[in-house]
Amino acid sequence: MNLYGAGGHAKVIIDILRANDQSIDILFDDNDLVYNILGYHVEHNSNVQGPLIISIGDNLIRKRLSLSLNIEFGKAIHPSAIISQEAAIEVGTVVMQGAIIQSCTTIGKHCIINTGASIDHECCIDNYVHISPHSTLCGQVHIGEGSLIGAGSVIIPGITIGKWSIIGAGSVVTRDIPDHVLALGNRCRIIKKIE
Numbered sequence: 001m002n003l004y005g006a007g008g009h010a011k012v013i014i015d016i017l018r019a020n021d022q023s024i025d026i027l028f029d030d031n032d033l034v035y036n037i038l039g040y041h042v043e044h045n046s047n048v049q050g051p052l053i054i055s056i057g058d059n060l061i062r063k064r065l066s067l068s069l070n071i072e073f074g075k076a077i078h079p080s081a082i083i084s085q086e087a088a089i090e091v092g093t094v095v096m097q098g099a100i101i102q103s104c105t106t107i108g109k110h111c112i113i114n115t116g117a118s119i120d121h122e123c124c125i126d127n128y129v130h131i132s133p134h135s136t137l138c139g140q141v142h143i144g145e146g147s148l149i150g151a152g153s154v155i156i157p158g159i160t161i162g163k164w165s166i167i168g169a170g171s172v173v174t175r176d177i178p179d180h181v182l183a184l185g186n187r188c189r190i191i192k193k194i195e
Contacts, residue, residue, distance in 0.1 A: 010055035
C-alpha cells in the first residue's frame with residue numbers, strides 16, 4: 001500500500017496497516033522538508049502509484065487529490081474496529097481503532113472514521129466525510145459530502161447533516177443542519193455560513 005501525505009494522519013494509517021500485516025511501499029508528500037516518517041522514506045515530485053490511501057486529514061484536499069489521481073485506491077480498517085457484515089465501505093476510507101459501524105450503514109469514498117467513533121444502523125456517510133474521535137451517530141443519520149463531525153459529538157436518530165458543514169466538538173445535534181454551515185453546542189445551533 002502507498003500513502004499520499006506524511007503528517008500525523010499518515011502515522012495512524014501506518015499503525016493500521018502494520019496491525020493488518022500489510023506492507024507499506026512508498027509515501028509521497030509535497031513538502032520537500034519531510035524525508036522520513038516512522039522509518040519510511042518519503043518521495044517528492046514522483047509519479048504517484050497505487051494502490052493508494054490519501055493520508056491527509058483535510059476533507060477538501062482529499063477530494064481534490066482523489067479527483068486528480070487516476071489510480072487504484074485502497075482502504076485501511078484497523079482489526080479492533082467492529083463492522084457489521086451488512087455495512088458497505090468504499091475505497092480510500094480509513095476506519096481507525098475501536099470504531100463501530102452497524103448494520104446497513106454505507107460509508108462513502110475517502111472518509112475518515114476516527115478512533116472510537118460509533119455509527120449505528122442504516123446511517124449514510126457520503127464521500128470525504130470525517131467522523132472525529134468518539135462521535136456517536138444514532139440510527140438513520142445522513143452526513144453530506146465533505147462534512148466534519150467534531151470529536152465527542154452526538155447526533156440523534158434520523159438527522160441529516162448537509163454537505164461541507166462542520167459540527168463543533170461535543171455538540172448534541174437534535175435537528176437537521178443545512179449545507180455549508182458551522183454549528184455547535186448542546187443543543188446544536190448554527191453559528192455562521194462557511195464557504
